[in-house]
Amino acid sequence: MNSPNLPVVSEGSRLTPGELHSVVFARAALGRRGYDEEQVRNFLQYVERELVKIFTDKAALADEVNRLRSQASSGSRGVMAPEDAHFQAVRILSQAQQTADLYVADAERYTRELAHEARLHREAILSDAKGRAEQMLEDAHRKAAAVAEAAVRTAPPQAAPAPRPENLPDADRLALEREIAYLRTYSDVYRTHLRSYLEALLRNVDEWESSERASLPGGNA
Amino acid sequence: MDAQRLKASFAQVAEKGDAVALFFYSDLFVRNPHLRDMFPIGMSGQRDKLLRALGHIVSQVDDLSNLVPFLQQLGRDHRRFGIVAEHYPHVGASLLATLRHFSGTAWTDDLESDWTAAYTLVAKVMLEAADENALTSPAWWNGQVVAVERRRFDISVLRIQPDRPLPYAPGQSVALEVPSRLRHWRYYSMANAPRPDHTVDFHVRLVDGGPVSPVLVRGTQAGDRVRMGAPIGTLTLDESSPRDVLLVAGSTGLAPLKAILEQVSRRAVPPRVHLFFGARSRDGLYDLEDLAKLADGFPWLTVVPAVSDEPGGHGFSSLLQSGDDGIEHGNLSDVVARRGPWDGHDAYVCGPAVMVGHTVEQLTRLGVPRDRIRLETFADAQR
Numbered sequence: 388m389n390s391p392n393l394p395v396v397s398e399g400s401r402l403t404p405g406e407l408h409s410v411v412f413a414r415a416a417l418g419r420r421g422y423d424e425e426q427v428r429n430f431l432q433y434v435e436r437e438l439v440k441i442f443t444d445k446a447a448l449a450d451e452v453n454r455l456r457s458q459a460s461s462g463s464r465g466v467m468a469p470e471d472a473h474f475q476a477v478r479i480l481s482q483a484q485q486t487a488d489l490y491v492a493d494a495e496r497y498t499r500e501l502a503h504e505a506r507l508h509r510e511a512i513l514s515d516a517k518g519r520a521e522q523m524l525e526d527a528h529r530k531a532a533a534v535a536e537a538a539v540r541t542a543p544p545q546a547a548p549a550p551r552p553e554n555l556p557d558a559d560r561l562a563l564e565r566e567i568a569y570l571r572t573y574s575d576v577y578r579t580h581l582r583s584y585l586e587a588l589l590r591n592v593d594e595w596e597s598s599e600r601a602s603l604p605g606g607n608a
Numbered sequence: 609m610d611a612q613r614l615k616a617s618f619a620q621v622a623e624k625g626d627a628v629a630l631f632f633y634s635d636l637f638v639r640n641p642h643l644r645d646m647f648p649i650g651m652s653g654q655r656d657k658l659l660r661a662l663g664h665i666v667s668q669v670d671d672l673s674n675l676v677p678f679l680q681q682l683g684r685d686h687r688r689f690g691i692v693a694e695h696y697p698h699v700g701a702s703l704l705a706t707l708r709h710f711s712g713t714a715w716t717d718d719l720e721s722d723w724t725a726a727y728t729l730v731a732k733v734m735l736e737a738a739d740e741n742a743l744t745s746p747a748w749w750n751g752q753v754v755a756v757e758r759r760r761f762d763i764s765v766l767r768i769q770p771d772r773p774l775p776y777a778p779g780q781s782v783a784l785e786v787p788s789r790l791r792h793w794r795y796y797s798m799a800n801a802p803r804p805d806h807t808v809d810f811h812v813r814l815v816d817g818g819p820v821s822p823v824l825v826r827g828t829q830a831g832d833r834v835r836m837g838a839p840i841g842t843l844t845l846d847e848s849s850p851r852d853v854l855l856v857a858g859s860t861g862l863a864p865l866k867a868i869l870e871q872v873s874r875r876a877v878p879p880r881v882h883l884f885f886g887a888r889s890r891d892g893l894y895d896l897e898d899l900a901k902l903a904d905g906f907p908w909l910t911v912v913p914a915v916s917d918e919p920g921g922h923g924f925s926s927l928l929q930s931g932d933d934g935i936e937h938g939n940l941s942d943v944v945a946r947r948g949p950w951d952g953h954d955a956y957v958c959g960p961a962v963m964v965g966h967t968v969e970q971l972t973r974l975g976v977p978r979d980r981i982r983l984e985t986f987a988d989a990q991r
Contacts, residue, residue, distance in 0.1 A: 473638065476634075476638045477634040478634075480635040480638055481630050481631065487649055488651060493821070499817030502817065540891040591806050
């Protein structure tokens with residue numbers, strides 16, 4: 388039986404692709420049938436490729452094991468005990484919660500301040516309106532009083548107890564009638580002013596309310 | 609279970625204050641992320657509540673006759689948050705982890721078994737009460753807003769139709785949740801005695817910076833949905849009393865007293881009732897029109913409105929107020945005291961805490977026994 392020059396493999400070490408590559412088979416004896424040389428060669432090449440792959444994979448895995456070993460021995464970076472990981476998670480969540488609480492508290496304070504200022508504005512607008520209205524009223528009252536006083540002064544004191552326009556000289560009567568007409572007009576004008584002022588004020592308040600409503604978030608679109 | 613040892617242990621842990629509840633909730637959520645959704649984004653109020661409840665429970669741990677009713681109420685009350693039996697062990701585990709964490713070296717096996725026993729008892733009582741309650745009552749009531757009446761820029765009256773009858777006594781309140789402020793529950797009193805159509809009215813005043821009341825007052829309209837918890841509260845009419853009735857209401861504290869007034873009006877022979885309704889300014893008397901109508905219809909009812917911040921005054925402002933219609937001026941408690949004596953009356957007081965405090969002080973000074981004064985301060989529950 389022809390033995391090929393099979394690789395000499397020392398005890399304990401493994402067959403390498405190189406060894407496989409160098410194998411040379413003896414020719415079959417004349418007249419005897421042997422394996423198809425081409426097929427044998429192809430098969431050996433296939434085995435060689437497989438071995439190369441296995442060796443590469445093995446080396447990569449050994450590297451990975453070494454990397455992980457050194458990482459594990461070098462302390463807390465990366466891998467940690469489950470309990471520590473839990474505390475870490477609790478700490479992170481607590482910090483996140485405190486941040487959220489802070490934001491909520493800030494937002495609440497901000498809206499409180501805004502609302503407070505708006506209330507102050509509202510009070511100011513209302514009291515200003517009241518003040519102006521009172522002033523208008525007092526003004527009108529003062530003018531009316533002055534006119535009445537002037538009318539009395541123009542009437543002669545020695546005349547009848549109730550001086551009537553008919554008893555006055557024509558010029559005085561005319562003046563008085565003018566004053567009365569003025570007063571009537573004044574009262575009309577004053578009333579119109581007051582009404583439009585109050586209406587403007589109400590519109591203001593309405594606008595303010597609707598814009599406030601529009602600025603409210605809320606799912607009632 | 610050693611009560612003294614528990615109290616000492618809790619006292620030591622509670623020294624760390626807010627950090628304890630912060631750790632507890634973080635631990636609970638890390639272990640059970642799905643539970644986070646049951647709580648609001650901002651948790652500071654929640655942590656306060658937890659610490660207060662824990663403190664109360666531990667302080668009463670050797671007085672079961674007081675503790676058990678408290679826990680039963682707590683268990684029933686938690687149903688509306690969607691809390692079910694399977695949540696209790698999670699809470700227990702995190703509570704134990706928290707106590708262990710903050711006890712440091714003081715933690716022993718004995719202490720651990722004490723706490724375990726205590727929590728097991730607490731959970732058992734709460735769960736049993738919740739389960740029993742579930743036989744007769746839903747976890748919450750769905751409601752639909754059927755009408756909103758804005759009475760002032762910051763006060764609205766809402767009428768809500770519950771999806772099933774809400775059984776309550778006039779004077780009681782419910783926790784309310786609106787969809788746009790999920791997980792924020794605020795207490796409001798029903799402002800009417802139960803009606804045949806089961807609708808209930810709520811008087812809501814806007815609290816600056818509050819998350820819920822601005823939505824209710826300014827952002828709610830007919831058709832909107834709300835959820836309501838079970839009715840609670842002890843500001844209810846003493847039906848057995850033959851005495852006349854004094855009702856003192858500050859601002860939207862009027863709501864429960866109006867409900868009581870309605871209840872009284874249904875009696876065959878109503879007692880004499882004095883209702884004092886106070887606000888800072890005249891436009892704060894948001895329900896005066898209706899009260900005046902009631903007073904016209906009921907000869908036994910006297911309504912006295914009062915304002916504290918507007919002087920009687922002359923000039924144009926008083927002219928604008930269409931004359932004097934019997935509005936008293938001064939602090940509500942003083943106005944009530946001026947109209948006394950009240951020593952033959954049962955008194956019911958509701959409104960801002962300061963106003964309620966002053967009124968109770970004045971009434972007891974005038975000889976009304978303290979146990980004939982029922983009250984509710986709603987300031988804390990309003991936000």
